[in-house]
Amino acid sequence: MPRSATTYLMMFVITGMAAVNAVAAAWMFIAQPFFNSDFLAFWSYPRFAASHNIAQIYDAGILAAYQKQLYPGFGSFYPFTYPPSFLLPSWWLKYLPYGAAESVWTLAGLALFIPAAALLFKNRLVWVAMLASPASLLTIVTGQTALFTSALLLAGFAWLPKRPVLAGIAFGLLTLKPQLGVLIPFALLSLGAWRAILAACLTTASLIGLSCLVFPPQLWALWAQVLPIYQAQYFASAHALSLTTIITPAADLVSLGVAANLAWAVQLAFAAATAAAIFWVFRRGPYHLAVAALLTGSFLAVPHAYAYDSITLTAAMALIWHNPPPWLTALCLVVFLGPLLLLTPARAAFLYAVPETILFTVILAKIQITGNVKTILDAARAPAKHAANEL
Numbered sequence: 106m107p108r109s110a111t112t113y114l115m116m117f118v119i120t121g122m123a124a125v126n127a128v129a130a131a132w133m134f135i136a137q138p139f140f141n142s143d144f145l146a147f148w149s150y151p152r153f154a155a156s157h158n159i160a161q162i163y164d165a166g167i168l169a170a171y172q173k174q175l176y177p178g179f180g181s182f183y184p185f186t187y188p189p190s191f192l193l194p195s196w197w198l199k200y201l202p203y204g205a206a207e208s209v210w211t212l213a214g215l216a217l218f219i220p221a222a223a224l225l226f227k228n229r230l231v232w233v234a235m236l237a238s239p240a241s242l243l244t245i246v247t248g249q250t251a252l253f254t255s256a257l258l259l260a261g262f263a264w265l266p267k268r269p270v271l272a273g274i275a276f277g278l279l280t281l282k283p284q285l286g287v288l289i290p291f292a293l294l295s296l297g298a299w300r301a302i303l304a305a306c307l308t309t310a311s312l313i314g315l316s317c318l319v320f321p322p323q324l325w326a327l328w329a330q331v332l333p334i335y336q337a338q339y340f341a342s343a344h345a346l347s348l349t350t351i352i353t354p355a356a357d358l359v360s361l362g363v364a365a366n367l368a369w370a371v372q373l374a375f376a377a378a379t380a381a382a383i384f385w386v387f388r389r390g391p392y393h394l395a396v397a398a399l400l401t402g403s404f405l406a407v408p409h410a411y412a413y414d415s416i417t418l419t420a421a422m423a424l425i426w427h428n429p430p431p432w433l434t435a436l437c438l439v440v441f442l443g444p445l446l447l448l449t450p451a452r453a454a455f456l457y458a459v460p461e462t463i464l465f466t467v468i469l470a471k472i473q474i475t476g477n478v479k480t481i482l483d484a485a486r487a488p489a490k491h492a493a494n495e496l
Contacts, residue, residue, distance in 0.1 A: 111431055118438060118442070119230070120237075122242070123233060126245065129242055129245060134208060142246070143183065143247040145179060145203070146181075149168075149171065151195055152198075153168060153172075154196075159321065159324065162185045163327045163331045165182075165184035168185060169182070169183075184335050186332060186335050187281070188281065188283065189324035189325055189328060190316040192319075194281065198210070210248060211248065213253075214244075214252030214253050215236075215252060218253075218255055218256040218259075219232060222235060222259055224264070225262060228423075231420070234441075238416055239412075239442060239443070240415040240416045240444050242444075243411075243412055243448075247413060249411070249413045250282060251414050251415075254279060255416045257275045257276070258275075258279065261276045261279070262396045265298060265301060269300040269304070270300055271304075272301045273303065273304025273305040273306075273307075274304050276289050276301065277304065277305040277307070277308025280309045284410060285407075287376075287403065288380060288399050288402055288403050291383045291384045291387075292383055292384075292387045295387035295388050337365070339409070340355070340408075351408075351411055352410060352447075352457035353372065353404060353408050353409065353410055354375045355368040355369060355372035355408040356408065356409075357457065360453070372408050376406045376407070379402040379405050379406040379465070380406060382465075386468075386472050390475075394468060394471055394472045396424060397421040397425050397468050398465065401464050401468060405458065412443070412457065413444070415444060418464075421468070422441065422464070436460060444457075
């Protein structure tokens with residue numbers, strides 16, 4: 106397949122998905138469907154916190170009973186797994202009815218995401234590709250947080266080279282859903298981006314401090330206590346919770362029937378290897394490939410990330426997209442369309458961590474090759490530079 110044909114193929118897929126997403130978004134806003142979606146959980150959290158002993162928000166049984174009273178027929182498992190600071194920016198949800206709240210939530214996510222994407226990518230086709238991705242479709246339909254978290258990641262890395270303080274603030278705000286930023290400290294330390302590190306630490310400390318002023322400080326201890334319990338419950342309830350929609354190595358292994366202890370050991374190995382790789386790539390560069398590696402590696406380093414979070418994988422592929430050979434185009438199509446497969450009967454046989462790992466390896470190889478070429482060119486220029494200095 107000629108390389109020009111690969112580009113046309115990708116544009117065809119993006120256009121088709123954009124049409125699907127537009128129809129889905131229009132249906133959501135017009136029909137205002139009421140079903141067991143993630144947004145029902147977000148809508149319930151501040152209501153529960155305002156009407157109950159707030160410490161009980163980390164009691165899954167009590168919270169689930171309240172959610173079923175709030176909307177009869179609700180049968181999903183949506184415990185509050187977020188840090189206490191998450192209640193601060195989501196508290197306003199209690200003041201709006203469900204339909205209006207979901208519409209404002211989605212529009213606010215788009216209002217943040219599009220400018221953030223524009224900061225990192227000048228090519229508008231990349232914005233369209235991210236918004237047209239199946240991951241975005243899942244985000245809009247379920248009312249998840251991925252538009253917000255993706256905006257913080259994209260803006261942070263767009264600002265980091267020239268506006269490190271703003272980047273640090275964006276990364277600090279990402280601690281509202283901390284697993285998606287677990288590799289960022291390794292990148293910042295590798296770059297020696299001390300202003301960004303300081304801004305991120307101050308932003309995080311401000312969120313924690315404000316949450317301790319507004320809510321009981323012991324909520325933080327409760328969160329640290331229940332988080333591993335909830336994680337174990339998710340993995341133990343693989344069939345009921347469609348664990349294959351979690352796109353991490355541990356989740357894929359557990360869905361195959363691998364013992365949880367072995368899956369955790371493999372996940373820890375992935376986390377260590379990915380963190381080391383990110384520290385290396387941000388030293389070696391170039392910057393756009395290092396960012397692509399981090400956006401991809403984030404899904405390999407943590408045990409809990411869902412398909413809707415993978416909007417940033419499209420950004421990672423855009424950062425490496427330069428006359429791709431057919432095999433790389435095929436890989437990108439699998440990664441791009443993967444979240445759709447996870448919603449079909451084929452999900453039991455589709456392990457999303459596999460193409461993620463291949464993509465991550467490809468990016469590392471590109472960085473290695475780029476570094477080797479630079480070394481060769483520098484060595485070739487050295488004699489001429491030495492001679493010029495002597496003159």
